[in-house]
Amino acid sequence: MQSEDVYDRATKKLGEKYGVQIPAPFYEANRGIAESLFYERFKTEFELEVDMMSLQANGKRLLWAEFSSSVHYTPGFQQFYTNIRKHVGHVALVTATPRPLIDEIFKNSNISVDFDFIVTSSDVEKTKPAPDSYLKACSQIGVDPAQALVIEDSPTGLRAATAAGCQTIAITTSCSRDSLKEANFVVDSFGELEELLTIA
DSSP: OOHHHHHHHHHHHHHHHHHOOHHHHHHHHHOOOHHHHHHHHHHHHHTSSSHHHHHHHHHHHHHHHTTTOOOOOOTHHHHHHHHTTTOOOOEEEESOOOOOHHHHHHHTSSOOOOOEEEEEEEGGSSSSSSHHHHHHHHHHHHHOOOEEEEEESSSHHHHOOOEEETEEEEEESSOOOOGGGSEEESSSSHHHHHHHHOOO
């Protein structure tokens, strides 16, 4: 899903509300992290003398407003997903986004992918970069983490998957190739990923 653009737009608007211009590195450095950690970093990074509850409320309002429009598939994802389902038993979505927001995304978008399991930040005690969410997904699927392949688009997600003991492929749809070098493999598109996995 192309949700990172939505998060970036909401972050930009949050900065505008508090008179802050968000530098480009901040967006990439804070992709895929827990909601509470994002607001802590936002407040600290820009030295804001604001109430944390107020900051979070404003941030959530802006984020939900962005998600209420539409979130689309990342180019190439639909074909990739259709093909991969012919070769694997189970597919799970693991996200640092809270479940209420995930439900909102699926309700207000053209995304109709039927994942076998969805693990959100609401479902674990510690979300990414802790390994909990990937360990939970592997448990639900019934696979040893070492036998699980994780496709990630953020450094935070990669750290979580690696800590869980999973194999990883990073895709550069949201972050730079250099920031994703911790992965076992790095690709630039779902087409390239499909070739790497020899799914035809």
